Every structure is written in C-alpha cells, then in structure tokens.
Amino acid sequence: TKTYQIAVLPGDGIGPEVMAEALKVLKAVSRKENVAFRTQEALVGGAAWDHYHSHLPEETLTICRESDAILFGSVGGPVREQNTPKWQGVEVHSLLGLRKAFGLFANLRPARLFPALAFASPLRQDVAREGFDILVVRELTGGIYFGQPKGRTGTGEEEKAFDTMVYSRCEIRRIAQVAFEIARKRRQKVTSIDKANVLTTMVFWRQVVEEVAADYPDVTYEPMYVDNAAMQMVKNPQQFDVLLCGNMFGDILSDEAAMLTGSLGMLPSASFAGSGFGMYEPGGGSAQDIAGQHIANPIAQILSTAMMLRYSLNMEKPARDIEKAVEKVLAEGHRTADIAGREDTPVSTGTMGDLITTAY
Amino acid sequence: TKTYQIAVLPGDGIGPEVMAEALKVLKAVSRKENVAFRTQEALVGGAAWDHYHSHLPEETLTICRESDAILFGSVGGPVREQNTPKWQGVEVHSLLGLRKAFGLFANLRPARLFPALAFASPLRQDVAREGFDILVVRELTGGIYFGQPKGRTGTGEEEKAFDTMVYSRCEIRRIAQVAFEIARKRRQKVTSIDKANVLTTMVFWRQVVEEVAADYPDVTYEPMYVDNAAMQMVKNPQQFDVLLCGNMFGDILSDEAAMLTGSLGMLPSASFAGSGFGMYEPGGGSAQDIAGQHIANPIAQILSTAMMLRYSLNMEKPARDIEKAVEKVLAEGHRTADIAGREDTPVSTGTMGDLITTAY
Ligand SMILES: CC(C)[C@H](C(=O)O)[C@@H](O)C(=O)O
Ligand SMILES: CC(C)[C@H](C(=O)O)[C@@H](O)C(=O)O
Secondary structure (H helix, E strand, C coil): CEEEEEEEEEECCCHHHHHHHHHHHHHHHHHHHCEEEEEEECCCCHHHHHHHCCCCCHHHHHHHHCCCEEEEEECCCCHHHCCCCCCCCHHHHHHHHHHHHCCCCEEEEEEEECHHHHHHCCECHHHHCCCEEEEEEEECCCHHHCCCCCEEECCHHHCEEEEEEEEEHHHHHHHHHHHHHHHHCCCCEEEEEECCCCCHHHHHHHHHHHHHHCCCCCCEEEEEEHHHHHHHHHHCHHHCCEEEECHHHHHHHHHHHHHHHCCHHHCEEEEECCCCCEEEEECCCCCHHHCCCCCCCCHHHHHHHHHHHHHCCCCHHHHHHHHHHHHHHHHCCCCCHHHCCCCCCCCCHHHHHHHHHHHC | CEEEEEEEEEECCCHHHHHHHHHHHHHHHHHHHCEEEEEEECCCCHHHHHHHCCCCCHHHHHHHHCCCEEEEEECCCCHHHCCCCCCCCHHHHHHHHHHHHCCCCEEEEEEEECHHHHHHCCECHHHHCCCEEEEEEEECCCHHHCCCCCEEECCHHHCEEEEEEEEEHHHHHHHHHHHHHHHHCCCCEEEEEECCCCCHHHHHHHHHHHHHHCCCCCCEEEEEEHHHHHHHHHHCHHHCCEEEECHHHHHHHHHHHHHHHCCHHHCEEEEECCCCCEEEEECCCCCHHHCCCCCCCCHHHHHHHHHHHHHCCCCHHHHHHHHHHHHHHHHCCCCCHHHCCCCCCCCCHHHHHHHHHHHC
C-alpha cells in the first residue's frame, strides 16, 4: 500500500474540533482506497505560542517539510485578547510564514452557494435561489504582500510609510495557467481581475494573462476592473466561473464571495506550490466564540481534505466521493447550527462528521 | 447679490441630459436664495477629444481654475469602442487629471439605501428593508494611485512591473480629520479601513488615524481590515456610518456599497481640496447604452449639486432643501425607469428634473 505523510496542524479555536472530523473521513478513505496516511500533528498559532513563544516553530516547519501535504485547521485568538503577545500577529505569522516557506503561490477558494442553503445568503432570494459557483484563484506569494521595498522614512508631518506592489511575468504566468487549466474542467471562463486603468503592475498583469489566454482558445477570457468586480459580485454572481486575482484583490474579493454564500463554515481552500505540495484549510477562521461547544461546522475542513486528495495526492476519486457524501448529507437535511433554518434541529460537529463518514 | 462661478463639464453619454436637470435646480436656488451662478461650460472626456485631441484640454482646466467649483457629468464611451483613441483611457485622463490638478484629496461617496427603494437592492429583503446610510470618505490624491516609483524593468520571464503604495502623516491626518468632522454631524462613528496586519503603509495609516481619533472623543472609532469590510458590507451594512479609506480600498468598497443600494443613478459624490474648491459628480458613469433616450435618472447629478452648495459654497440651507425635494418627489412615488418597480409608470429625465425643481 502507498503511504502518504500528512502534517496535521489543528491550531486554535474550533480548529481541533473540526480537524477531528476530517481525520475520521481520512481514515475512511484509507480503508476504501487501500492507502495509508501517516498523520503527524504539529503546533501552530496560539497553540504553538504556549510551548515555543513562536506562532510557527521550526519543529512544525520540519514536520511539514517531511510531509506530502499540510492539513491546517485555523489560528487566531478571542476578540478581546487580540493585543496580547500570544495572539498579536498570529494569523500573519502562521499563514504568511507557511505560504512563503513552501512557495504556496496558488490559492484556490471556492465560493459555492448551494441552492438548498440559499436562505442563509445575504443576497435577495430571487438572486440567491439560482445558486452560484465561483472559484477564486488567488496569487499568494507575490504582489504587495511581499514586494520590496517596504518601510518607513522621515519624521513628523513628513513621516511616510510605503509598500511595493510588484509582479514578474513568470509569477503572473504560472498563476494564470492554474486558473485556465482549472477553468477547462469547469465552465470554461476566466475573469481576470485587475486595475489596468491605474496601476502599472496591473497593465502588465493584463498583458501576461492575455498571453496565457491565447494558449486556451477553448476558455473564455474576460478582464474586469476590481471595483467593477466588487459590484458585479453582489449584482450577478452567476456570471462568474473562475476569478483570477493578484494577492491583494484576491484577499478582498474571495471574502466578499465567501460571505455571499452565507455559509463560511462550508468553504474549503487549497494553497499549493508547483511541486504539488500544498496546504489545505477551511475558510472560516478560528471562531473562538463557539470553540469547545461542539457546534462548529466541520464541512469546510472535510472539503479541504478532499482538495488535499485532489491537488497534492492526485486522488481524484476519493475527493469526489467525499464531496458527494457532503452533498448527500446536506440533501438529507442534516444541518449544523450555522446553516440551520428555523425549522431544523441542528446536529453537533461530531454527528455531522459521522454522517459524512458513513455517507462516504 | 453674491455671484459664484461654476465650471460645468457635462462630458459624455447621459452627462449632458442629467446636467440640464441639475442646472434647472441651480436656477431655482439662485431665485430663492438671491445668489447668482455664472455657469461656464467646458469640454471633457470624449466630448473634448473631438475638438482638442485631449480628454482634459488646457482650456477646460483654465475655466475650472477661474471657478468656485466644478459640476461634472460623466465621461466614457460605448462598450464596443473602448479601444479607440477617442475613448481609451478617457476616465483616467479626465478624473485623475482633475483630482491631481486641483488637489482634490477628499472624496465623499454616500451610499444610502432608501427603504422605499429596498426592492431594487440585491440584498435579502429583510436586510434591505431596514435601509442603510453609509458615507465612504476616500483619500483621492495619494496611495498606490500616485505613489512613486512606478515602472517596468527586466526582460523575458524576469520582466517586472511595480507600483508604490505610500502615505505620509499629513496626508492621512487631513483625510481622517474630514471623516471625523463629518461623523460628528452624522451618527458619530468612523470605521477606518486598513490592512495593518500585512502592509507597512497600513500600520502607519492605523497609527495616524488613532492619533486623530483621540481628538474626537465624541466619535466612536473602529479599525477594520479591508477583507473583513468587504464581507461585513454585504452581511450587515447597517453597522457602518462613516467608512474612512485610502485611495485603492475606497475605490473598491465605495463601489460595493453603491451597488448594494441598487440605485447607482441616485448617488452623488464630492471631491474637494483644503481650500473648499471641489468637484461634484454623480456616481453612475456615462451609461452610453441609454444616452439620448431621456430615461436617465438625474437625481445623482442633482444631489451632487446639493453637495456642491454645501461643501464648496457653504450654502447648507439650499443643499438641504434640494435633498428634501428629492425625498418628497420619491415619496410621492415618481420614478425614472432605473428605480421603477413593476407597477410604476416611469417618468422621463426632464419630468423628474421638473418635479424636483417644483418641489424645491
Ligand atoms: C490573515 C491574513 C494575513 C490573510 C491574508 O490577508 O491573506 C487572510 O486574510 C487570508 O485571506 O488568508
Ligand atoms: C476611472 C477610475 C480611474 C476611477 C478610480 O479608480 O478612482 C473610478 O473607478 C472612480 O472610482 O472614480
């Protein structure tokens, strides 16, 4: 039997609870597909701080380096403790640290509105009822997040701070290729987000994306300004298939799209390097306010596990089977509290995990 | 009688039609308040191109320089002609040119959802029905739009393009002061948008805004990350009063907020300098697809005129009276096509202008 090594980083808040459910599903995959997963837990975020006074200790990086993929929970502290050393900067240190350390340049963030959950969307119900299925493909290791120089100069009224937005052709090309490849397997449309009317970087972005688009005549390519995209997203989300974005614009638009689904607890994400190595995490955050109550929705973590199988382990079939199991359980009407309608009796985190494992 | 000189720049598309209605209202203000407005028309955008081969001719700048304020219509060509010399870059040349030439650093973009027009909002009706009233205060002459250096270097795969996001203490302070002053006259809350967890510029932005906030103990100050703001805006727009933003984030969030009102044709905007000089323009754009049909909504242009009276000419009373006249006409059920419900018979651009002028 083939053996994969998975670094499991549950992190903070609801992270450990929902991770436990994802691992149940992974065990089921192991039985059904006759593969072995050697999972190795490591500390990250506030959970790591207590032991190492670091949010991303070297030991955790080592475990990740020895693995085929990282299954990540979530990091972040309670709202009222944001400014304590334990929690300050925890997301940036953990997430940007891992992205940079492993060159995770491609970030996939599906935002899918299931028609059955349309009532939870903040959109007008005639818009929401049709559902939508957007995949944000976000560049994750470049742009203004990491561009140099960054700094501060001067004093008094003339004190200034600055950051640099920068993209090279190879950075733009490789993320564009990811977007077009995936669009081929979806609805054959890529909307590339830029601000080419104002930013030099974005003029270049548009030019390189057009170069790549020429290699995919079967995929419809359309450029769109970021401000317009922020409007179109709420007006008519159905028009989008794959949304290709730089780091900063992808940060904003993926969150807008996620919120429109009304169910953050359902959204997985993947961040991978060219090698296939990747990190898989739910979109929703540590949700400290409900941690430990066993009411968190484990679906995002479970669907992240499916993405891991698909993108890092090249196991398309169990990935699909997990996704189908989730759909089946939802179709049967099972709901955790976050997606429960007024008439539903919510199930616990563990029950939802069991239901999906059984349906798989 | 006091005389004000107003530069009138109707521009393209529906610009001239809606401007004509605004000028009707301005004439009524002149009679009621015993002031004189000397309006001087000047060409801008595609309309200027035909005569000058420039989107913002020197002659237009001279007329603006001799005036107390600029009343601006809209610029922009038909979708299919975007890449012709007449239309390429027309918005950037006209708008960024005027902003820079006159130091229009403060951009106010109200996004108000009138409960009576809730049905037009893309938001779920139980959210929309409460209405909302957000004022985006956007910094307009700094940040990544104008920061230096900008450029392109290298060749082949290593070719790069870059822009610089930069803000100085005095730039941040003056726009923050505008936001806090206005919040005092509204619901006493400023939400300052940043990305202080990632960008050096935004760490500094937050620091300076906090310095300013300390001078306004009567105003609630709250920082919020831009990605979270993009989510909160669709989830719960009622939580916002004044949204203080840098140039880039303000561009994105003001458009998102505008679309949530469902009536772009109703939204005015103001852009002013420290001196009081300012430019006033509707939010909606040139809408070439409906130009010349006399169905465009003139309310945004009329409310922009009210803002001009308030901010550049220090005439609060007629500004209020215009706003009340608009509300009265809407309350009576009069609607242009863009805001008409299924049972309404839409009125023309000219009729709407007349109705408001009469109600004023
Ligand atoms: C926590 C933060 C650094 C991060 C980002 O901005 O990328 C987060 O918002 C995200 O989208 O993953
Ligand atoms: C046309 C463009 C340059 C402009 C901007 O980005 O500022 C527009 O989007 C706006 O918001 O006024």
